[in-house]
Amino acid sequence: MTDTAREIASQPETWARAATVDGSALTGRGERTLVLGCGTSWFMAQSLAELREAAGFGETDAVCASEFVPRRRYDRVIALTRSGTSTEVLDALRRLPGSPHRVAVTAVDGEPVDDLVDERILLDFADERSVVQTRFPTTLLAVARHAYGENLSHLVGDGAAALAAELPAGVRDVGHLVFLGTGWTVGLAHEAALKVREAAQAWSESYPAMDYRHGPVAVAGPESLVWAFGAVPDSLDDTIRGAGATPVRNGLDPLAQLVLAQRFAVALAEHKGLDPDRPRLLTRSVILTQP
Incomplete structure (x- = not known):
């Protein structure tokens, strides 16, 4: 079994531990908040921002760290970075205007991000050997949802069900995947599509659900x-x-639905003779050399 597959399978365990983590640094009731991240962490920032604002904690923006421009002032800034070393996240933290309360959610102790924040949530039990992130992002969202007052008593069971479930279609018959979400699950849809690209080098797209009919459906077909x-x-x-494509649904929690998509990405990679632990052109953290 690959590291990626093992880490996918461990998610019910890390979600159970998430309920014991103090996530109060993600709240800041009434504070205008910015959430930063790159890649997977950017998509998790989108989900976290929607969850926080919907829970009534205050205005929340999600910005890709590489696109951050210091125009607005925030009371609180949350940086999502598994490694604690991603150059764009560190640069964005250094360029923040004013003196917001800075929080990092990371999986590794003693990395550069620690020196740039006032508070840190360390999810070292959800760290990963794989380049492809799976359990760290889902665990940080479980921590956030618990902090925002959700009852997640069903989550571990749904995760186990997603690990035991049949994959929705034979990988041999699938050449194109589309993931749709709404509200906080739009970020999950983007993340699922990224997993398919990273692990299986396959054609995948993601959209807010109701936007799918505004053009993207044109490329759907039997595969x-x-x-x-x-x-x-x-x-x-x-x-x-009507486009000849196959819809996929189930009644599991959206995080468990993402587990099923992660499993599908690994199965598709193995079908194509690829090693999901060694994704093409990717590294665990993007560290840029300054000119």
């Missing part, structure tokens, strides 16, 4: 799986089937 995360309207299934 397409269109995968829904969360409360995506059932009416889209008729559109998907």
Whole structure:
């Protein structure tokens, strides 16, 4: 079994531990908050921002760290970085205007991000050997959802169900994957599509669910799986089937639905003779050399 597959399988365990983590640094009721990240962490920033604002904790923006421009002032800034070393995240923290309360969510102790923040949430039990992130991002969202007041008593069971479930279609028959989300699950849809690209070098897309009919459906066909995360309207299934594609749904928690998509990405990689632990052109952290 690959490191990636082992880490996917460990998620019910890390989610159970997430409930014991103090996530209060992610709240800051009434504070205007910015969430920063790159790659997977940017997509998790999108989900976290939606969850925080929907829970009533205050205005929350999510920005890709490489695109951060210090125009607005924030009361609180949350930096998501598994390694604690990503250059764009560190640079964004250094360029923040004013004196916001700075929080890092990371998996590794003693890295450069520690010197740039006032508070840190260390999820070292969810760190990963694999370049491809799986359990760290889902665990940080479990911590956030618990901090925002959700009852997650069902989550571990749903995760176990996702590990035991049949994959939704034979990988031999799939040449195109589309992931759809709504609200906080849009970030999960983007993350699922990224897993397929990273692990399996395959064609994958992601969209807010109701935007799918505004153009993207044009490329769907018999080799397409269109995968829904969360409360995506059932009416889209008729559109998907009308294009000749196959809709995928289940009643599991969206984080567990992401586990199923992670498993599919690994299965597709193995079908293509690829090693998901060694994704093409990727490293664990992007560290840029300054000119």
